Amino acid sequence: MSVKEFPSLNEQQLQRLVYEVTQFGLSNGLIMYPPAPYSNYQPVLAPITIYPTPLPRDQFLKSLDIQLIYNKLYANIVSENEWLTNIIKTLSSSDKDFTGKLWDCYLKALNNGIVQDVSLSLTRSDYMYDELSNQIKQVEFNTVSVSFGGLSSKVGKTHQYLNQNGLYSNNGDNISTYYKENEIVISESDEKLATGLYTGVKYYNDKYLNGENKSIVLMIIQPNERNAFDQRAIEYQLSKNHNVITKRVELPNVLSMVKIDKNNSNKLYYQGLEVSVVYYRSAYGPSEFNQPETWDVRINLESSLSIKCPSLLTQLSGSKKIQQLLTKKDILSKFIDNDLEINKITDTFCKIYPLDESNDGLLARKLAFEKPDNFVLKPQREGGGNNIYKDDIPNFLNSIPKSEWEAYILMELIHPKIHNNIILRNGELLNDGIVSELGIFGTYLFNEKTGEILNNNVAGHLLRSKTSSSNEGGVAAGFGCVDNMYLY
Amino acid sequence: MSVKEFPSLNEQQLQRLVYEVTQFGLSNGLIMYPPAPYSNYQPVLAPITIYPTPLPRDQFLKSLDIQLIYNKLYANIVSENEWLTNIIKTLSSSDKDFTGKLWDCYLKALNNGIVQDVSLSLTRSDYMYDELSNQIKQVEFNTVSVSFGGLSSKVGKTHQYLNQNGLYSNNGDNISTYYKENEIVISESDEKLATGLYTGVKYYNDKYLNGENKSIVLMIIQPNERNAFDQRAIEYQLSKNHNVITKRVELPNVLSMVKIDKNNSNKLYYQGLEVSVVYYRSAYGPSEFNQPETWDVRINLESSLSIKCPSLLTQLSGSKKIQQLLTKKDILSKFIDNDLEINKITDTFCKIYPLDESNDGLLARKLAFEKPDNFVLKPQREGGGNNIYKDDIPNFLNSIPKSEWEAYILMELIHPKIHNNIILRNGELLNDGIVSELGIFGTYLFNEKTGEILNNNVAGHLLRSKTSSSNEGGVAAGFGCVDNMYLY
Numbered sequence: 002m003s004v005k006e007f008p009s010l011n012e013q014q015l016q017r018l019v020y021e022v023t024q025f026g027l028s029n030g031l032i033m034y035p036p037a038p039y040s041n042y043q044p045v046l047a048p049i050t051i052y053p054t055p056l057p058r059d060q061f062l063k064s065l066d067i068q069l070i071y072n073k074l075y076a077n078i079v080s081e082n083e084w085l086t087n088i089i090k091t092l093s094s095s096d097k098d099f100t101g102k103l104w105d106c107y108l109k110a111l112n113n114g115i116v117q118d119v120s121l122s123l124t125r126s127d128y129m130y131d132e133l134s135n136q137i138k139q140v141e142f143n144t145v146s147v148s149f150g151g152l153s154s155k156v157g158k159t160h161q162y163l164n165q166n167g168l169y170s171n172n173g174d175n176i177s178t179y180y181k182e183n184e185i186v187i188s189e190s191d192e193k194l195a196t197g198l199y200t201g202v203k204y205y206n207d208k209y210l211n212g213e214n215k216s217i218v219l220m221i222i223q224p225n226e227r228n229a230f231d232q233r234a235i236e237y238q239l240s241k242n243h244n245v246i247t248k249r250v251e252l253p254n255v256l257s258m259v260k261i262d263k264n265n266s267n268k269l270y271y272q273g274l275e276v277s278v279v280y281y282r283s284a285y286g287p288s289e290f291n292q293p294e295t296w297d298v299r300i301n302l303e304s305s306l307s308i309k310c311p312s313l314l315t316q317l318s319g320s321k322k323i324q325q326l327l328t329k330k331d332i333l334s335k336f337i338d339n340d341l342e343i344n345k346i347t348d349t350f351c352k353i354y355p356l357d358e359s360n361d362g363l364l365a366r367k368l369a370f371e372k373p374d375n376f377v378l379k380p381q382r383e384g385g386g387n388n389i390y391k392d393d394i395p396n397f398l399n400s401i402p403k404s405e406w407e408a409y410i411l412m413e414l415i416h417p418k419i420h421n422n423i424i425l426r427n428g429e430l431l432n433d434g435i436v437s438e439l440g441i442f443g444t445y446l447f448n449e450k451t452g453e454i455l456n457n458n459v460a461g462h463l464l465r466s467k468t469s470s471s472n473e474g475g476v477a478a479g480f481g482c483v484d485n486m487y488l489y
Numbered sequence: 490m491s492v493k494e495f496p497s498l499n500e501q502q503l504q505r506l507v508y509e510v511t512q513f514g515l516s517n518g519l520i521m522y523p524p525a526p527y528s529n530y531q532p533v534l535a536p537i538t539i540y541p542t543p544l545p546r547d548q549f550l551k552s553l554d555i556q557l558i559y560n561k562l563y564a565n566i567v568s569e570n571e572w573l574t575n576i577i578k579t580l581s582s583s584d585k586d587f588t589g590k591l592w593d594c595y596l597k598a599l600n601n602g603i604v605q606d607v608s609l610s611l612t613r614s615d616y617m618y619d620e621l622s623n624q625i626k627q628v629e630f631n632t633v634s635v636s637f638g639g640l641s642s643k644v645g646k647t648h649q650y651l652n653q654n655g656l657y658s659n660n661g662d663n664i665s666t667y668y669k670e671n672e673i674v675i676s677e678s679d680e681k682l683a684t685g686l687y688t689g690v691k692y693y694n695d696k697y698l699n700g701e702n703k704s705i706v707l708m709i710i711q712p713n714e715r716n717a718f719d720q721r722a723i724e725y726q727l728s729k730n731h732n733v734i735t736k737r738v739e740l741p742n743v744l745s746m747v748k749i750d751k752n753n754s755n756k757l758y759y760q761g762l763e764v765s766v767v768y769y770r771s772a773y774g775p776s777e778f779n780q781p782e783t784w785d786v787r788i789n790l791e792s793s794l795s796i797k798c799p800s801l802l803t804q805l806s807g808s809k810k811i812q813q814l815l816t817k818k819d820i821l822s823k824f825i826d827n828d829l830e831i832n833k834i835t836d837t838f839c840k841i842y843p844l845d846e847s848n849d850g851l852l853a854r855k856l857a858f859e860k861p862d863n864f865v866l867k868p869q870r871e872g873g874g875n876n877i878y879k880d881d882i883p884n885f886l887n888s889i890p891k892s893e894w895e896a897y898i899l900m901e902l903i904h905p906k907i908h909n910n911i912i913l914r915n916g917e918l919l920n921d922g923i924v925s926e927l928g929i930f931g932t933y934l935f936n937e938k939t940g941e942i943l944n945n946n947v948a949g950h951l952l953r954s955k956t957s958s959s960n961e962g963g964v965a966a967g968f969g970c971v972d973n974m975y976l977y
Contacts, residue, residue: 028721030516042916046530428530
């Protein structure tokens with residue numbers, strides 16, 4: 002199949018399209034809050050592309066296919082407690098502010114006693130489609146607070162509506178569809194992430210509440226969350242499909258609002274309601290961990306009977322260092338014993354080097370200074386925004402103490418295809434080349450002690466796009482938005 | 490059944506409720522545009538009550554039951570062309586600016602030739618629950634551009650969500666429902682009004698397009714429509730459930746955007762698309778008819794082959810004068826031949842007097858000056874906002890020429906029950922007594938010449954409420970909002 006460019010519309014058709022995108026999106030909750038001042042009752046349309054962006058169908062199917070393997074892999078990593086904690090301990094000394102603090106929380110929780118071995122993970126594996134290899138390559142595997150699963154479903158529905166209502170028609174008839182029906186695939190991530198949360202709720206209810214559906218999900222959010230409606234979309238699915246109530250509480254307020262009943266198996270209560278699942282949509286960034294109350298929340302809740310989504314160990318399993326280590330076959334094969342599965346996922350790996358004093362590390366230190374143009378330097382922690390690209394790498398490394406180099410990994414750059422699309426943001430159109438990142442959501446419920454995986458699911462997709470003013474390849478700074486793909 | 494007051498919540502619970510109402514509403518399209526400056530991408534939560542408002546179940550069921558009779562009645566009135574046009578002609582001379590202009594449009598269209606006898610009507614019969622008689626009493630029967638059918642479904646879902654998620658719980662457990670499930674009834678008006686439009690589309694497609702589903706609905710709207718999302722909700726149902734495309738065009742732009750093919754049965758085209766149904770969400774207020782282009786649109790489209798929703802005659806059948814005449818049994822029985830049906834609807838009538846020189850009219854002129862406190866004076870035209878209440882009636886009548894009195898009807902005041910509720914509007918809470926108006930939607934497709942009714946349906950409900958700072962009874966000036974009922 003050859004790839005279609007987006008339809009070329011005349012000025013009047015384009016205006017009409019923008020009007021339709023906007024009102025369909027607003028009417029269907031494809032919204033966020035604008036930057037401060039934060040007004041609770043006046044949102045704006047979330048930044049989106051007005052057309053779907055091309056992605057090869059086979060690569061999309063592959064990304065779905067391997068999600069269960071990735072889920073299993075990361076569950077297995079967490080249940081290899083000694084292996085994981087040794088690595089995290091080492092990392093903690095070079096990345097004190099983040100990995101170090103999470104590790105500290107874990108140690109303190111351990112000391113208090115961890116009574117719940119079962120843990121829930123809502124993940125997103127992110128890929129870029131690499132033009133050179135014609136393959137998707139993994140950017141990262143996110144194990145905490147993965148976002149945009151709610152809005153992703155809505156942007157797919159928006160593009161589908163536009164297509165079905167002739168708004169993409171450019172053959173003069175104003176009615177025909179431009180994309181075939183099966184070329185636009187709608188993510189069921191809102192529904193499936195809710196179902197993922199429900200697996201945790203149900204496990205808890207069955208085990209501790211005689212199957213009665215009366216516990217709640219406690220969603221721990223950031224103050225003044227601009228992306229509230231992405232979270233809400235999942236919450237409303239959980240209410241509608243599973244009759245489970247979610248309560249939202251801001252991270253700094255948690256401890257004043259909850260009670261852990263030490264006389265009753267460390268059950269967690271929020272306003273008298275028993276909490277089966279603690280769902281973090283916060284507590285993933287270093288700045289949050291600058292506040293002592295964030296630590297206290299993590300430590301306290303970790304010792305409760307509620308199922309954490311994610312637990313501290315599961316969150317830590319997503320560090321870049323682990324991703325780098327998994328590129329070594331001898332390590333990967335510790336966690337996955339099936340060669341076919343190993344091959345499937347290594348296909349999506351980029352070359353990743355440590356910057357430590359191992360042989361690989363020493364090689365990487367050389368490459369970083371000699372061929373920086375092929376690389377991106379990434380801190381271990383998740384969250385993005387702190388990557389150093391190409392020419393900037395040598396200067397950056399020289400600017401920090403050598404002892405901190407180990408907190409970074411050096412990753413071969415992916416060469417993403419640049420597509421044309423139009424981003425609609427704050428009522429303005431950005432007509433530019435964009436690069437896109439595909440995310441596949443997954444959910445798994447597992448026992449961190451025994452390694453038993455109780456539930457493992459793929460949970461839909463996300464396409465995010467950013468303007469790219471150059472063809473340099475890395476995720477250049479730019480205006481990000483929610484997108485959806487047209488499969489070719 | 491006794492009526493429950495809304496749950497008394499503490500300050501914290503109330504704040505939480507407001508937060509939940511707001512985000513659920515925004516996430517589900519319960520929105521409007523704020524007043525100017527008009528920004529296409531930044532809506533606000535529509536003004537709503539945060540609790541449902543009590544209404545007796547038997548009266549609600551009755552209002553649904555009689556909607557088909559009302560639909561049939563008004564269809565029959567239109568097909569009694571001579572009777573209707575005689576009345577309208579007389580009215581035109583006293584209400585030149587509105588009835589007169591609509592009548593003028595009709596005469597001109599008639600002169601051009603009216604080729605489509607089948608007409609579609611989306612109506613709303615409005616009632617108040619009268620405390621004195623314990624009955625619903627009809628306020629008016631609207632035959633053009635009836636609104637809030639889209640948002641009504643969403644406010645019902647909002648109240649249901651709040652109830653099911655324990656936000657109304659006031660027994661300290663924060664989880665139990667306050668209303669029983671069947672006490673909150675959700676209006677299916679978004680879906681059913683769309684189905685109503687589809688009956689027109691389907692009739693047209695079957696008759697003129699060999700059953701092919703390729704015509705569109707042309708929705709004619711006002712510029713800078715603040716209530717766009719109410720309209721959109723219906724449009725999206727039409728697309729989703731019936732695969733029919735709606736195009737929106739602003740009233741002043743219609744004639745530059747459409748073409749009537751005089752060589753092909755006066756078929757109407759919009760951007761090359763054949764229009765089966767012209768759906769007016771505009772052209773109902775006197776101020777619109779001050780602009781000559783409004784007339785031209787009405788005249789031209791009336792002569793097209795498209796089915797009008799409504800036709801000029803159907804719109805005119807909704808004038809208050811007709812409503813007043815129907816209170817006379819000898820007139821009513823011209824249109825409804827079944828005594829049971831007659832009794833059912835006359836039960837909902839208020840006493841309405843003409844202000845002309847008939848015996849009834851002369852009596853009314855006396856009452857208006859002697860007992861104004863029992864009455865409201867209403868202009869013939871629809872739309873509201875120009876009613877004169879009680880003590881103001883004598884002065885008002887004295888201020889206009891006697892020749893214009895005939896343009897008004899005198900109506901006995903309804904004594905609505907005043908309920909407590911809290912209106913959320915622009916992020917502020919108005920905690921006051923409210924009065925509510927129940928609207929029942931209906932759709933009917935009929936042949937204006939033969940009187941044959943091709944389709945007749947009830948299409949859901951609406952509850953609108955307004956603050957009432959006094960117990961005077963009439964729809965006092967106040968802040969209106971969308972509401973939904975709890976049935977007791």
